[in-house]
Amino acid sequence: xxxxxxxxxxIVLLSGAGLLAGSPGTPGxxxxxxxxxVGLVAGVVLLAWIRFSRRE
Amino acid sequence: xxxxxxxxxxxFVGGLGGAAxxxxxxxxxxxxxxxxxxxxxxxxxxxxxxxTAMAVTPSARAGLRLAVQRLRQGTLRGWELLGxxxxxxxxxxxxxxxxVLGLAxxxxxxxxxxxxxxxxxxxxxxxxxxxxxxxxxxxxGAAVTVAAVAIAVSGRLSAGTSxxxxxxxxxxxxxxxxxxxxxxxxxxxxxxVMPAVFINAVVGTAALVLAFGVASLIHGLPDGSxxxxxxxxxxxxIGVGFTAIGVAVVRHIGVxxxxxxxxxxxxxxxxxxxxxxPGPAGAPGLTGYLGVGLxxxxxxxxxxxxxx
Numbered sequence: 001x002x003x004x005x006x007x008x009x010x011i012v013l014l015s016g017a018g019l020l021a022g023s024p025g026t027p028g029x030x031x032x033x034x035x036x037x038v039g040l041v042a043g044v045v046l047l048a049w050i051r052f053s054r055r056e
Numbered sequence: 057x058x059x060x061x062x063x064x065x066x067x068f069v070g071g072l073g074g075a076a077x078x079x080x081x082x083x084x085x086x087x088x089x090x091x092x093x094x095x096x097x098x099x100x101x102x103x104x105x106x107x108t109a110m111a112v113t114p115s116a117r118a119g120l121r122l123a124v125q126r127l128r129q130g131t132l133r134g135w136e137l138l139g140x141x142x143x144x145x146x147x148x149x150x151x152x153x154x155x156v157l158g159l160a161x162x163x164x165x166x167x168x169x170x171x172x173x174x175x176x177x178x179x180x181x182x183x184x185x186x187x188x189x190x191x192x193x194x195x196x197g198a199a200v201t202v203a204a205v206a207i208a209v210s211g212r213l214s215a216g217t218s219x220x221x222x223x224x225x226x227x228x229x230x231x232x233x234x235x236x237x238x239x240x241x242x243x244x245x246x247x248x249v250m251p252a253v254f255i256n257a258v259v260g261t262a263a264l265v266l267a268f269g270v271a272s273l274i275h276g277l278p279d280g281s282x283x284x285x286x287x288x289x290x291x292x293x294i295g296v297g298f299t300a301i302g303v304a305v306v307r308h309i310g311v312x313x314x315x316x317x318x319x320x321x322x323x324x325x326x327x328x329x330x331x332x333x334p335g336p337a338g339a340p341g342l343t344g345y346l347g348v349g350l351x352x353x354x355x356x357x358x359x360x361x362x363x364x
Binding site: 004006007008010014015017028032033034041046 | 058059061062063065066069070072073076079080083105109113116248249250285286287290293294296297300301304305308325328329332333
């Protein structure tokens, strides 16, 4: 699970870099922003899943 | 129950990522003028990233050694390592049939194969987590999802399609269900997620090299060029995350629910991206919203009512 969370961090970092490098309004900027959002949500969901899996 | 809901949510988020990956790889394919070449480039990027992660993670390497040991002992069978080839079959079928069938028929056929295959694979108990019987709720969830996807893409139906060719994406959809199950078995044998993702990437890349070679012999090498902007190469990293989530959650939620949640995520993500940055098809219409709503309802009903 730690590896999966590490991967989510990598995706967040890569998409964050894409966001900083891109110009607002371009497809690259929109995709980077979308991927950053998905990465952040994935991190939260994975943490919740690890927590609930341990409890059950 | 909470772990099951969190697992379904994780698969849904993986589907959102899948939508982003499709958009990135689609744009890359546009530059290269070749869908298989774009998929091969994306898969190769994924393989390099996962190989690097394996090289620096001792527990992942130990997991890979354990999987090889289980393979020699016979507790892990050779065909269970072929999950990546199933993904490559999907890419190849897209290249062969999507143009002739139209994207709408292609998508519905894949989803029909994936959900029907998910029911069958769960019934056969191929995925870790044991057999899951075909209940009315599960069958209805699968049928509603296929109908929802058909509604979502109905605006893009094109006339004069050769429907006999739809067998190919249907088979590719079944293969995607099998991929989810066998990757879960490799994860179980290795005791870790990353070795299963690595084997998936190795087999998938090898199968795509073969598909690219055959396509190049028939049609010649792609005449496009590599794009300069780095975001075109994000597809591989997103794909690894997407595969890893599926590998991690399949034993908890089964292949059918994994497929339904991923499809719901992909449709929702595609809708969001079409709203934020409309593609060649333009902004989404009412059928797009209806399709997403129905798919989410199907997932909700299966999660809430099914206890298998």
